[in-house]
Amino acid sequence: GNSVTQMEGPVTLSEEAFLTINCTYTATGYPSLFWYVQYPGEGLQLLLKATKADDKGSNKGFEATYRKETTSFHLEKGSVQVSDSAVYFCALSTNAGKSTFGDGTTLTVKP
Amino acid sequence: GAGVSQTPSNKVTEKGKYVELRCDPISGHTALYWYRQSLGQGPEFLIYFQGTGAADDSGLPNDRFFAVRPEGSVSTLKIQRTERGDSAVYLCASSMGGNSPLHFGNGTRLTVT
Numbered sequence: 107g108n109s110v111t112q113m114e115g116p117v118t119l120s121e122e123a124f125l126t127i128n129c130t131y132t133a134t135g136y137p138s139l140f141w142y143v144q145y146p147g148e149g150l151q152l153l154l155k156a157t158k159a160d161d162k163g164s165n166k167g168f169e170a171t172y173r174k175e176t177t178s179f180h181l182e183k184g185s186v187q188v189s190d191s192a193v194y195f196c197a198l199s200t201n202a203g204k205s206t207f208g209d210g211t212t213l214t215v216k217p
Numbered sequence: 218g219a220g221v222s223q224t225p226s227n228k229v230t231e232k233g234k235y236v237e238l239r240c241d242p243i244s245g246h247t248a249l250y251w252y253r254q255s256l257g258q259g260p261e262f263l264i265y266f267q268g269t270g271a272a273d274d275s276g277l278p279n280d281r282f283f284a285v286r287p288e289g290s291v292s293t294l295k296i297q298r299t300e301r302g303d304s305a306v307y308l309c310a311s312s313m314g315g316n317s318p319l320h321f322g323n324g325t326r327l328t329v330t
Contacts (some may be wrong), residue, residue: 150308205250210257
C-alpha cells in the first residue's frame with residue numbers, strides 16, 4: 107500500500123533560519139505529492155503541490171521538488187518567520203482518489 | 218465562497234451511544250472524504266465518495282461505522298455503539314476529484330466517555 111514517512115519533530119528554529127522537513131513516500135503508480143499546513147486553531151490547508159517528477163511546488167516562500175529517483179518531497183524555506191509556526195503534513199494522492207498522509211511535523215519559530 | 222463546514226465542532230457522548238457527524242462540502246465539489254485524526258498523528262483515511270456513491274470505504278475500521286451522501290452534497294458519518302477508542306478528531310474534506318487537492322473542514326472533536 108501507499109505510505110508517507112516524515113521527519114519526526116518537533117522542530118524549533120530561530121527567525122530567519124533555514125528550514126528543511128524531510129518526506130519520503132512509497133506508492134504504486136505515479137502519485138501527486140502535497141504539503142498541507144495546519145496553523146494553530148485552524149483546519150488543514152494546502153501549502154503546495156507537485157504532480158509529476160521534477161516538478162517544483164512553491165508557495166509563501168516554501169518549496170518542494172518531486173524526486174522520483176529518491177521517492178522524496180522535502181519541504182524547504184530559506185528564512186522562516188514566527189508566523190510559519192504550524193504543523194506540516196506531507197501527503198500523496200493517486201488516481202484512486204484517497205490521499206495518504208504522514209504523521210506531521212510541528213515547527214516552532216522563535217523570535 | 219464558503220469552505221467545508223462540519224457540525225458539531227465538539228461532541229461528547231457516553232460509551233455505547235450512537236452519534237452522527239455532518240459535513241457540508243464546497244459547492245460543486247464532486248468528491249468528499251472522511252478522515253480520522255488522533256493526537257500526534259496524520260489524518261487516517263476512512264471513506265471517499267464520488268457523487269452519491271462510496272467509491273472506497275476500505276478505511277472504515279468496522280461495521281459500527283457508516284457514512285452516507287444521499288444527494289451528492291452533504292454527508293453524514295454515523296457511529297453506532299461508540300467506544301472510548303473512537304475518540305478523535307473526525308475531518309471532512311472535499312475536492313474536484315482525482316488528484317485535486319483536498320479542502321478540509323475544521324473537524325469534529327469526538328470524545329467518548
